[in-house]
Amino acid sequence: EAGVAQSPRYKIIEKRQSVAFWCNPISGHATLYWYQQILGQGPKLLIQFQNNGVVDDSQLPKDRFSAERLKGVDSTLKIQPAKLEDSAVYLCASSISGRTYNEQFFGPGTRLTVL
């Protein structure tokens, strides 16, 4: 079974530029999550989708971050414009459903460096 795919794996941009990350979850997984992991910290949830609807985006900085999951499969996360403090690893995860007991499967992450 293929795992969660993410691209690109690494990205370096200047501040005020825009960037987009892509995630392809495990086939059949209804729930998709985007987490931000700053160096030395644990991942923090940015947004959770159930199929193509948003369940929780309370911690998403909506003035600069946006995310979509068209057709309930792939998802993209965009930052526009980027700030220095956005330097982090962006993790995508998926699960069969959003229930607490369902295991989340994580992708390898995209490491973003903002200069």
Add this chain to the structure above:
Amino acid sequence: GDSVTQMEGPVTLSEEAFLTINCTYTATGYPSLFWYVQYPGEGLQLLLKATKADDKGSNKGFEATYRKETTSFHLEKGSVQVSDSAVYFCALSPNGGSQGNLIFGKGTKLSVKP
């Protein structure tokens, strides 16, 4: 709000030593508790979980017991191996069930020397 606190690292042990990584949590209601592991160069993966008080999760020789009275979920292994070197994250999923988002601790880096 809900939160997870785990012991600071890094932790360095010799092979076959006993491992404990402390984890305590703050949450309303009855969260589910997890340990995730991140091996060098790999993504996060679930190590073990417990969904109710007094449950014991176990996998690959690791164990953790959900202690509601002490709000703890300490990770233990009786004899570590070099291959256990990784970063370990304690996490909770808040009460409610319909939203499975995870709240993570900061992670504890474990290095096991031969």
